[in-house]
Amino acid sequence: MDFDVIVIGAGPGGYPAAIRAAQLGAKTAIIEREWLGGTCLNCGCIPTKTLIAGAEVYQKILHAESFGIKVGTPEIDYPAMKTRKDGVVDGLKNGIEALLKAHGVTVFEGEGSFRNATTVAVKSSDGSTQEITGKSIVIATGSTSTVPGFIPKHKRIVESRVFLELEELPKSLLVLGGGYIGSELACMAAGLGVKVTIVELLADILMLLDKDVRQVVKKNMKSNLGMTLLTGAAMENIAATDKGVTATAGDQKLEADMLLVAIGRSPVTDGLDIEAAGVSLNERGTIDVDELSRTNVPGIYCIGDVSGRMQLAHAATSQAIYAVEHALKDEEKIEEVVIPGVIFTSPEVALVGITATEAKEQGLAVNAGKFYFRGLGKALASNETEGFVKIIADSETDRILGAQCVGPHATDLISEMVIALREELTVEELGNTVHAHPTFAEVWMEAAHALHKACIHAPPAR
Numbered sequence: 001m002d003f004d005v006i007v008i009g010a011g012p013g014g015y016p017a018a019i020r021a022a023q024l025g026a027k028t029a030i031i032e033r034e035w036l037g038g039t040c041l042n043c044g045c046i047p048t049k050t051l052i053a054g055a056e057v058y059q060k061i062l063h064a065e066s067f068g069i070k071v072g073t074p075e076i077d078y079p080a081m082k083t084r085k086d087g088v089v090d091g092l093k094n095g096i097e098a099l100l101k102a103h104g105v106t107v108f109e110g111e112g113s114f115r116n117a118t119t120v121a122v123k124s125s126d127g128s129t130q131e132i133t134g135k136s137i138v139i140a141t142g143s144t145s146t147v148p149g150f151i152p153k154h155k156r157i158v159e160s161r162v163f164l165e166l167e168e169l170p171k172s173l174l175v176l177g178g179g180y181i182g183s184e185l186a187c188m189a190a191g192l193g194v195k196v197t198i199v200e201l202l203a204d205i206l207m208l209l210d211k212d213v214r215q216v217v218k219k220n221m222k223s224n225l226g227m228t229l230l231t232g233a234a235m236e237n238i239a240a241t242d243k244g245v246t247a248t249a250g251d252q253k254l255e256a257d258m259l260l261v262a263i264g265r266s267p268v269t270d271g272l273d274i275e276a277a278g279v280s281l282n283e284r285g286t287i288d289v290d291e292l293s294r295t296n297v298p299g300i301y302c303i304g305d306v307s308g309r310m311q312l313a314h315a316a317t318s319q320a321i322y323a324v325e326h327a328l329k330d331e332e333k334i335e336e337v338v339i340p341g342v343i344f345t346s347p348e349v350a351l352v353g354i355t356a357t358e359a360k361e362q363g364l365a366v367n368a369g370k371f372y373f374r375g376l377g378k379a380l381a382s383n384e385t386e387g388f389v390k391i392i393a394d395s396e397t398d399r400i401l402g403a404q405c406v407g408p409h410a411t412d413l414i415s416e417m418v419i420a421l422r423e424e425l426t427v428e429e430l431g432n433t434v435h436a437h438p439t440f441a442e443v444w445m446e447a448a449h450a451l452h453k454a455c456i457h458a459p460p461a462r
Contacts, residue, residue, distance in 0.1 A: 010035075031120065041089060047088075058074060058192060059346075063383075113276075114275075120134065136301065144268050172256040177198075179206070180208075182263075191346060210357050211357070221346070232250075291335055338353065347408060367394075374386075391427060400425055
């Protein structure tokens with residue numbers, strides 16, 4: 001069982017690595033101990049966004065009268081929502097299986113562990129083991145939810161994976177962690193009528209965003225979704241019974257039907273026996289790699305969350321392509337560094353490049369241009385006017401350095417700015433690019449003009 005490439009893990013990094021290797025003519029194997037598609041497809045990105053889509057539909061129905069449409073009181077059938085979610089996941093999972101088969105990739109179901117730098121043992125669920133060898137090996141085992149030891153073990157205390165498998169939502173929910181995972185799931189639950197309280201140890205939620213961007217999300221969480229946000233305080237004295245969960249945050253006493261722990265993710269290296277291959281872990285438990293995803297052992301690559309870099313599915317996919325092409329074509333193309341971030345809160349948030357906060361911390365001389373969705377005809381027509389976009393540019397060269405968007409369709413709109421950064425466009429070039437009217441995408445053109453104080457559809461800056 002000799003292969004040119006062996007991939008360990010079939011998530012958004014692993015399965016694209018295997019497919020690209022096969023496209024390049026390599027005899028390829030992929031090993032997965034749980035499910036094709038990994039966390040992203042099965043208990044992360046896709047199921048979360050499917051349920052969020054349902055919550056958004058529910059919220060639109062509740063506000064249908066603003067469009068002149070009268071409807072009765074909508075009812076939430078959460079088991080049906082979960083069934084739909086499971087159907088979406090299964091359909092995509094079957095698609096990955098078909099793609100791997102079509103490209104001639106050999107799929108091993110089981111746990112992969114190193115015997116040495118070129119040999120991997122695959123232990124199947126029935127206990128049998130077989131060994132395979134590979135000229136190049138790609139580690140793509142991903143990450144899992146972090147649950148600290150001080151959190152009690154109880155059925156009413158869950159992490160995101162268990163939460164997404166619930167057949168019914170609780171009536172009230174505590175969320176420990178105000179990062180993107182906690183905030184997304186909190187918005188979904190609150191959008192479906194759950195009473196939600198977020199507790200975040202840091203000074204604010206979603207600290208990767210500029211303050212003005214965070215403010216838009218927080219305002220909607222509080223005023224439209226009825227959420228409570230407790231920041232700058234640790235959750236302590238956590239206790240759970242069959243009736244519910246209690247805790248404290250500062251001087252606040254907390255009580256809810258369930259606690260969702262969403263404080264981050266930890267790399268998955270258990271069972272890999274990477275020491276046998278000579279690959280070393282760093283103090284964070286991740287595997288060190290260079291800009292080509294190479295580990296310290298020649299022929300062994302590592303991509304995605306387990307490498308300690310950006311914990312984003314699309315980043316892992318990009319890393320996978322570059323790693324495999326280097327392994328098989330020996331082309332030292334440096335990985336993409338312009339990676340967008342998208343957060344499916346209500347409203348959505350997206351960003352790429354440097355933020356205004358980071359620019360200030362680094363002492364960079366920059367200009368900023370901002371435009372609000374309420375100034376767009378399409379936004380008014382669609383009754384989606386909340387939020388704005390912001391462009392950060394070098395004050396001397398006018399080159400775009402970063403962008404943030406908070407509001408309708410932010411996670412789709414950011415792609416234009418990813419291209420702008422990657423191609424090193426200036427703000428003037430972006431502003432001179434004609435955008436179709438009436439569209440949401442016009443917002444970037446308007447923000448570019450605003451940066452140069454030449455915006456037609458905004459009053460002059462004070």
